[in-house]
Every structure is written in C-alpha cells, then in structure tokens.
Amino acid sequence: MTDWTSGYVADIGYTFGYYHELNPLRLRLAFLNAGVTPPETNVACELGFGQGMSINLHAAASVTQWYGTDFNPSQAAFAQELALVSNAGAQIFDEGFAEFCNRKDLPEFDYIGLHGIWSWISDENRSIIVDFFRRKLKVGGVLYLSYNTQPGWASMVPMRHLLTEHAEVMAAPGRGIISRVDAAMEFAEKLLATNPLYLRANPQVAQRIKSMKAQDRSYLAHEYFNRDWHPMPFAEMAEWLAPAKLNFACSGHYLSHVNGVNLTGDQQAFLNDIPDPMFRETVRDFMVNQQFRRDYWVRGLRRLSNVERIEAIRRQKVILILARTALSLTAVGALGEAKMHDNIYSPILDVLTDHRVHTIGHIEQAVAKDCLKLAHILEALMLLIDKGAVAAVQEDQVIENAKLQTDRLNLHLMNKCKGSSDISYLASPVTGGGVGVARSEQLFLLAALNGRKQPSEWAQFVWEIFAAQGQSIVVDGKALPTAEANIAKLTKDATAFALQQLPILKSLQIA
Structure with a gap:
C-alpha cells in the first residue's frame, strides 16, 4: 500500500502555531535594513501550512491572494474552515508537494514561504519544490525559507537518530506516536545517566534532552521523529536553490541583523575581511553556533541607493503592540543577555507609547532633541x-x-476558545498578520461582543463557560477551589485587561 505520508509524522496533528516571519509585510524593513529592494506582494503561497493559522491570518489581514497546501487532510480541512469563514479567498489544498507543485491552475507568485518544512522532507521533495520555485516565483519575487542548520545541530544529530530508531525498533506494536516519543525520551535519559563518552564530548546534549522533555509532545513528534531530518549547512542550501536563480537577500530573523548582540568586535572585523557574502554567512554560522536559519532569498536581487533606502525607511509605518510596562529592555543574542540602552529606547518608546501608527520619519523628528540618528532608531x-x-x-x-x-x-476563533486553549492568536488588519491574544483575553472580547459591558460581567461570562466544562483557573499550579475564587481572579484579570491590553487591541482594530 502506498504511504501517503512520505515518512512524515501524520498520526497526530501539528500545533496551532502562528509564525510572524511568514508575514510578507515583515520582510520590508529587513530588506531596507540590508539595502535590498523589497517587492510588492499581491499573490503569495505557503507550502506545508500545518493547521493553516499563518496562511489564514495573513490572507484575512491583507489583500494578498494566498495559495497553499498541506498533505495532512485533517489539517487542510481545518485550514479550509478558516478560509471559508474569513471569505478572504485563500485557496487551500490537501495535496502533497508533487501534486500541488504541478497544478496547471496556479499563478506566478510574488512570495513563497516555507516554515520548518525543508529539514523534514526527502531530497525528492526538495527537488520538486526547487523546480516549483524556478517555474512559479516571479522575477523579483521573494522566498522565505527556515530550516535546521549546522554547526548548531552537529552534536545532536547522533542523538536524534537514536531517538527515532528507538521509536521504530523498541516500541510495542500499535503504540501511538506520543507513547513512542515518551519511551524514546526516557531511554535517552537512562543512556545519558551512564555517562557515555558521547556525552562527555557533547555535554550540551543533556540540557537539550532536558528541555525537550518540557516541550509539547505534538511538537516533538513533528520536530524530531520524521523519517527525513537533515540539518543543512548554508552553503548546501545555496547549492540547492541555485537552479531557481535565487540569491540570498538577508536574514528573516530580526535579531540577526544586530551584530552588537551576536558578535564580538574581533568577530565582526574577521567577517568584514571576507569578500564573498555567501562564505561570510557560513563563517558567521560557526561564530554564533547557528542551529536554525530564517532566510529571505530573491529571484533577481536589486540594491537600493543610499538615498532610496533612507527615504523608504522614513516612510515605513510602525506601531507599538505591547504594553510598555510589559516590555523588558534586554535582548538575548548569541553573546548572551544585553541591556538595551535606556537613553536610546526611552525616547523612541515615548513616541510610540500612545499605540498609534507612526512613520519612522516622524519618530526621527521627535527624537532629534535626544541626539538620536536614523541608524540608532532603525537598530x-x-x-x-x-x-x-x-x-x-x-x-x-x-x-x-x-x-x-x-x-x-x-x-x-474567539468562539473556538470557549472549548479549547489551542488557538492564541487573532488577526490584525493593521499589521497584516497575527497578534498573540490569550484564551481568557479572547473570551473577554467575546463577552463584550455579547453585550457584557463591565470587567465584572466579562468575568462572569468566562466563568460560566469554564464551569460548564468543569474547568477552573490555575494559580501557582493549583486549581482555585470555589466559584467565588475563580470569579474574583477572572474579575482581576479582566480589569487589568481593560486597562492595559484592550486599548492596544483597539489600535490594532482587533477589538
């Protein structure tokens, strides 16, 4: 019998995650920072969309025409449900890459995105996808591609093979993937407890196994237990994409654009002496021990003049989407935690703290009195x-x-939150994508839409939903024992939500 899964974990659904990097609007500032001409995105495609949260949030929150596929029919069915609800016109399919990429009714695309797909598919599927890029990505079009890479994964490769082999060889017949994942993790812990030479040579593996045990089992199954799993060095990725005439543009990981939190002065000087930009990326991966790359590639890269770049940066609009009181002025890069200088960030946040839309040019004018230049603001x-x-x-x-x-x-999505905490994002037409909104906050919004006007009424609305399902609020790991205690906690949370988060959601045109 034909295996339609192609070795990919399919007996458990993927998580309902949303990935900001797939938002085409997000690439604009990254391109401008790198001095590359950003494209207009009218038609876009996501390959391997999982539960379809990203493709549907992006389709609903923009005027871009989206197409996408995921071979898992249950996931595609959920994605199609969301597409029908929004009526944004997203074309959702449940086809494998070979079938989808050879459809005759697909347009050419301005943007194609794959998040975490490349590392878990076969070389055969990679060839099909690269040919798809070659035929269907427009000149000037952008590919977003994230993937596991080396050297950051080098020490874990043998352990990953051991985990998957245990799941295949040692598991009792008929055991589901979650049971097999748990058994493999337990076996790995017992192995490491014997202090093998492998662990002594790769001590970081023990911490990785420990952190894996705390992660969602559905995520682990899809991340580590597929038949194909290949962390690919950057240079090898470039070779794969060469037939599609794709050039590396820049990282889609904004933190990677800030050298000061990732590289020492000596490392920056060393990299600056390397004339070849592609080899420079390879060397940089060694310096930061890169294990996951998020990259933009362009079919026909064009550089902006400095005048064009600065004018475009100044026109870019931004908005503060987090309460200032919740914002920690620290950044964690490859060099560890770094303090974000208050003399730079405070004036900028003073401008943005009204949670209104501002151009970067307006911010520049407003902070000129603080002697901040455009380069400071952009970083x-x-x-x-x-x-x-x-x-x-x-x-x-x-x-x-x-x-x-x-x-x-x-x-x-808010109505779905009545029975589940799986979905924690809503769509903003302001940002063109998803914004994190917790289950209780979504239910507070739903209460308001149902005519409840005060935080105390929102709390009562939410408690009625929880109580009907035998659920309670958990505080410090313990469920609150009485209805009164639950309502009191919900009222406190609803009041804080009304004061802090609700005004932001209104600015984002979610509330």
Missing part, C-alpha cells in the same frame, strides 16, 4: 520587532479593505 526598532513589541503597519486602504475579513475570522 532599536529591529530589536523591538524581534521582541514582539513593535510591528510594521500596512497602508490605510489595505487596512480598510481587510477589516471585515479579520472581524469574521476573529469572531470564529
């Missing part, structure tokens, strides 16, 4: 975007056109 915004505190903003007409779509989708 600060790159770090703030990486921290999820700031987001790029779409044009007014796009926001207006997308608003009805996001309203429909968000109402559907």
Whole structure:
C-alpha cells in the first residue's frame, strides 16, 4: 500500500502555531535594513501550512491572494474552515508537494514561504519544490525559507537518530506516536545517566534532552521523529536553490541583523575581511553556533541607493503592540543577555507609547532633541520587532479593505476558545498578520461582543463557560477551589485587561 505520508509524522496533528516571519509585510524593513529592494506582494503561497493559522491570518489581514497546501487532510480541512469563514479567498489544498507543485491552475507568485518544512522532507521533495520555485516565483519575487542548520545541530544529530530508531525498533506494536516519543525520551535519559563518552564530548546534549522533555509532545513528534531530518549547512542550501536563480537577500530573523548582540568586535572585523557574502554567512554560522536559519532569498536581487533606502525607511509605518510596562529592555543574542540602552529606547518608546501608527520619519523628528540618528532608531526598532513589541503597519486602504475579513475570522476563533486553549492568536488588519491574544483575553472580547459591558460581567461570562466544562483557573499550579475564587481572579484579570491590553487591541482594530 502506498504511504501517503512520505515518512512524515501524520498520526497526530501539528500545533496551532502562528509564525510572524511568514508575514510578507515583515520582510520590508529587513530588506531596507540590508539595502535590498523589497517587492510588492499581491499573490503569495505557503507550502506545508500545518493547521493553516499563518496562511489564514495573513490572507484575512491583507489583500494578498494566498495559495497553499498541506498533505495532512485533517489539517487542510481545518485550514479550509478558516478560509471559508474569513471569505478572504485563500485557496487551500490537501495535496502533497508533487501534486500541488504541478497544478496547471496556479499563478506566478510574488512570495513563497516555507516554515520548518525543508529539514523534514526527502531530497525528492526538495527537488520538486526547487523546480516549483524556478517555474512559479516571479522575477523579483521573494522566498522565505527556515530550516535546521549546522554547526548548531552537529552534536545532536547522533542523538536524534537514536531517538527515532528507538521509536521504530523498541516500541510495542500499535503504540501511538506520543507513547513512542515518551519511551524514546526516557531511554535517552537512562543512556545519558551512564555517562557515555558521547556525552562527555557533547555535554550540551543533556540540557537539550532536558528541555525537550518540557516541550509539547505534538511538537516533538513533528520536530524530531520524521523519517527525513537533515540539518543543512548554508552553503548546501545555496547549492540547492541555485537552479531557481535565487540569491540570498538577508536574514528573516530580526535579531540577526544586530551584530552588537551576536558578535564580538574581533568577530565582526574577521567577517568584514571576507569578500564573498555567501562564505561570510557560513563563517558567521560557526561564530554564533547557528542551529536554525530564517532566510529571505530573491529571484533577481536589486540594491537600493543610499538615498532610496533612507527615504523608504522614513516612510515605513510602525506601531507599538505591547504594553510598555510589559516590555523588558534586554535582548538575548548569541553573546548572551544585553541591556538595551535606556537613553536610546526611552525616547523612541515615548513616541510610540500612545499605540498609534507612526512613520519612522516622524519618530526621527521627535527624537532629534535626544541626539538620536536614523541608524540608532532603525537598530532599536529591529530589536523591538524581534521582541514582539513593535510591528510594521500596512497602508490605510489595505487596512480598510481587510477589516471585515479579520472581524469574521476573529469572531470564529474567539468562539473556538470557549472549548479549547489551542488557538492564541487573532488577526490584525493593521499589521497584516497575527497578534498573540490569550484564551481568557479572547473570551473577554467575546463577552463584550455579547453585550457584557463591565470587567465584572466579562468575568462572569468566562466563568460560566469554564464551569460548564468543569474547568477552573490555575494559580501557582493549583486549581482555585470555589466559584467565588475563580470569579474574583477572572474579575482581576479582566480589569487589568481593560486597562492595559484592550486599548492596544483597539489600535490594532482587533477589538
């Protein structure tokens, strides 16, 4: 019988995650920072969309026409449900790469995104996908591709093989993937407890196994237990993409753009002496022990003049999407934790703290009295975007056109939160993508939409939902014992939500 899974874990669904890097709007500032011409994105595609949260949030929150596929029919069915609700026109398929990539009815794309797919598929599927890039990515179009890479994964490769072999060889017949994952993790711990020479040569593996045990089992199954798993060095990735005429543009990981938190002065000088930009990326991966790359590639890279670059940066709109009181002014790069200088960040945040839309040019004018230059502002915004505190903003007409779509989708997602905490994002027409909103906060919004006006009424609304399912609020690992205690905690949370988060969600046109 044909194995339609192609060796990929399919007996358990993927998590309902959302990935900001897949938002085409996000690439603009990264390109401008790198001096590369950003494209307009009218038609986009996501390959391997999992549960379809990203493709649907991006389709609903923009005017971009989206296409995508995921071979898992249950995941594709959920994604199609969301697409029908938003009525944003996303074309969702449940086809494998070979079938989808050879469809005759697909347009050419301005943007193609794959998040975490490349490392878990066969060389045969990689060849199919590269040919798809060659035929279907427009000249000037952008590919976003994230993948496991070396040298950061080098020490873990043998352990990963051991885990998957245990799951295949030692598991009792009929045991599900979650049971096999747990058994393999337990076996790995017992092995490491014997202090093998492998552990002595690779002591970091013990910490990785420990951190894995704390992670969601669905995530672990998809991350580590597929038949194919290949951390690929950057140079090898470049060789794979060469037939599609793709050039590396820049990292999609905003933190990687800030050398000061990732590289020492000596390392920066060493890299600057390497004339070949591709080899420079390879060497940089050794310096930061890179294990996961998030990269933009372009078919026909064009450089901006310095004048064009600065003018485009100044026109870019941004908004603060996190309460300032919740923002920690630290950044964790390859060199460890670094303090973000208050004399730079405070003036910028003073401008943004109204949670309104501002152009970078307006910020530049407002902080000129603080002797901050455009370069300071741009680096600060790159770090703030990486921290999820700031987001790029779409044009007014796009926001207006997308608003009805996001309203429909968000109402559907909030209603799903009545019975599950799986989904923790809603769509913003302002940012063109998803914004993190916890289950209780979504239910507070739903209460308001159902005519409850005060935080105390929102709390009662949420408690009625929880109580009907035998659920309680958990504080410090313990469920609150009485209805009164639960309602009191929910009222406190709802009051804080009304004061802090609700005004931000209104600015993002979610509430």
